[in-house]
Amino acid sequence: MARSAPSYTPIRNYLIGFFLSALILFADIRFDSFASIKGFFRASALYLQLASNVPLDQLNKITSTFSEKIAITQENNYLKQEIIKLQTKAMIEQKMFSTQIDRINSYENKLNTLGMKSISLFEIASIDLKNYLCCSSHKLFLNNPDKKSISTNLPVMAKESYVGQTRKNHMNFIEVILFSDAEHLLPIKSPSFFCNARGRGKPLMISCVVNTEESALTNVNDSIFTSGLGGVFMPNIKVGEIIEINHLSIDESEVIIKLIDDPLEQTLFGIVG
Amino acid sequence: MKINNYLTILGTIFLAFWLENFINQYSINFYIEFNLGFLVFSYWVFAMHEKLQAFSSLAYGVVVDLFFFSALGFNMLFFTTMSYLINLYVFRFRIFSYLQLSIFFSASSIFYLACKYLLFSPLNYSYLMLFNSFIFNMILWVGLYFVLRSFRRKFLSM
Numbered sequence: 001m002a003r004s005a006p007s008y009t010p011i012r013n014y015l016i017g018f019f020l021s022a023l024i025l026f027a028d029i030r031f032d033s034f035a036s037i038k039g040f041f042r043a044s045a046l047y048l049q050l051a052s053n054v055p056l057d058q059l060n061k062i063t064s065t066f067s068e069k070i071a072i073t074q075e076n077n078y079l080k081q082e083i084i085k086l087q088t089k090a091m092i093e094q095k096m097f098s099t100q101i102d103r104i105n106s107y108e109n110k111l112n113t114l115g116m117k118s119i120s121l122f123e124i125a126s127i128d129l130k131n132y133l134c135c136s137s138h139k140l141f142l143n144n145p146d147k148k149s150i151s152t153n154l155p156v157m158a159k160e161s162y163v164g165q166t167r168k169n170h171m172n173f174i175e176v177i178l179f180s181d182a183e184h185l186l187p188i189k190s191p192s193f194f195c196n197a198r199g200r201g202k203p204l205m206i207s208c209v210v211n212t213e214e215s216a217l218t219n220v221n222d223s224i225f226t227s228g229l230g231g232v233f234m235p236n237i238k239v240g241e242i243i244e245i246n247h248l249s250i251d252e253s254e255v256i257i258k259l260i261d262d263p264l265e266q267t268l269f270g271i272v273g
Numbered sequence: 274m275k276i277n278n279y280l281t282i283l284g285t286i287f288l289a290f291w292l293e294n295f296i297n298q299y300s301i302n303f304y305i306e307f308n309l310g311f312l313v314f315s316y317w318v319f320a321m322h323e324k325l326q327a328f329s330s331l332a333y334g335v336v337v338d339l340f341f342f343s344a345l346g347f348n349m350l351f352f353t354t355m356s357y358l359i360n361l362y363v364f365r366f367r368i369f370s371y372l373q374l375s376i377f378f379s380a381s382s383i384f385y386l387a388c389k390y391l392l393f394s395p396l397n398y399s400y401l402m403l404f405n406s407f408i409f410n411m412i413l414w415v416g417l418y419f420v421l422r423s424f425r426r427k428f429l430s431m
C-alpha cells in the first residue's frame with residue numbers, strides 16, 4: 001500500500017527553474033545587470049498608462065463641447081498649469097537666489113564661481129508607490145516629452161527643497177532617486193554636526209550616525225541643511241528636521257531626520273543644472 | 274491547455290497584483306499587507322496543477338517581475354518553488370479542510386513577504402505586520418478560493 005499520495009512532479013525542471021531564477025535575482029540585486037531591460041519595461045508601462053489617459057481626455061473634451069465651455073475650460077486649465085509652473089519656478093529661483101546671496105556675502109572673492117544655474121521643470125509621470133511605501137527603493141519618474149538631455153546625478157528640487165537626484169533616462173522619462181532611498185547618501189549639516197545621511201527606506205526619512213559629543217549638542221526639531229560637500233547640492237538649503245535621536249552605543253548616536261518636501265504632494269519638479 | 278487560458282490566468286494574476294498595489298497603499302498604515310497576486314497564482318497552480326508546472330510558473334514570474342518593478346528573479350524564484358510544493362502535495366491538499374488550506378497558503382504568502390522585506394527593505398521588517406498580514410491573508414484566501422473557482426468553472430474550458 002502506498003505510504004504517500006501519488007504525484008508526478010519531475011524535480012529536474014523545477015531545479016533548473018529554481019537555480020536560474022536565483023542566479024538572475026543575485027545578478028540583479030548585486031550587479032544591477034538587468035537595469036536596462038527593467039527600465040525599458042518601466043518606460044513602456046508608463047507609456048501605456050499615459051496612452052490609456054488619452055481616450056478619457058477625448059471624452060472629457062467632447063462633453064465640454066456639448067456644454068459650450070470647452071474654450072473656457074481649456075483656458076482655465078492652461079492658466080492653472082502656468083500659475084503652478086510660475087509659482088514653483090519662482091519658489092526655486094528665490095531659494096537659489098537667497099542661497100547665492102549668502103554665498104556672495106561669505107565669499108566675495110569667489111563671485112565668478114556663482115553663476116545662476118538653469119532650472120528645467122518637469123511634470124511627474126509616476127512614482128514607484130509600491131516600493132515607496134514598503135521597501136528601500138524610492139524612485140520617481142518625470143515626463144521628458146521633448147527628450148531634453150539630462151545628465152545623471154543632477155539635483156532635483158520640489159516646492160521648497162531638494163528631493164533627490166537624477167539617475168537615468170529611459171526613453172521619454174527621467175528616473176529620479178529620492179533621498180529616502182536606502183542607497184542614497186546626502187551630505188548634510190546641522191548647527192552641531194556634519195554627516196552623510198543615508199535614506200532609511202521609509203517615506204521622508206533619512207538618518208546618520210554621529211558621535212556622542214555631537215549628539216549632545218543636537219536637539220529634536222533642529223533644522224537640517226545641505227552642507228554642499230561633494231559639490232552636487234548648493235549649501236544651506238533646508239532639507240528637513242530632526243525628529244528622533246537614538247543612542248546606539250557609548251560613542252555613537254543615530255539622528256533620524258524627516259524631510260520637508262513630500263514628493264507625493266508635488267506635481268512639478270525642477271532639475272537644477 | 275489553450276493559449277487563451279494561459280493568457281486569462283496571466284490576466285487574473287496581473288489584475289491581482291495591480292489591486293494589491295492599490296490596496297496596500299492604504300493597508301500598510303495598519304501594518305497589513307495583502308499578497309493578492311501571490312495567492313491568485315497559488316490558487317491557479319493548486320486548481321490546475323497538471324497544466325501549470327515549472328516552465329509556466331517561471332514565465333509568469335518573469336512577466337510579473339518586469340511589469341511590477343520587482344527585482345528580476347524574485348517572483349520567478351517564489352513562483353517556481355511554490356509551484357513545486359503545491360504539485361508535490363496536491364493530492365494531500367485535496368483532503369485538507371478550508372481552514373488548513375488557508376493556513377498553508379497564508380503561511381506561504383507570509384514567507385514570501387518576509388523574504389521580500391529581508392531582501393529589499395530590512396529596515397521596515399516588522400513581526401507585527403507579518404502577523405497581521407497572516408490573519409488577513411487567511412481570510413482573503415477563503416474568499417479568493419470561491420471567487421476563482423466559480424470563475425474557472427465559468428470561463429476556463431480545458
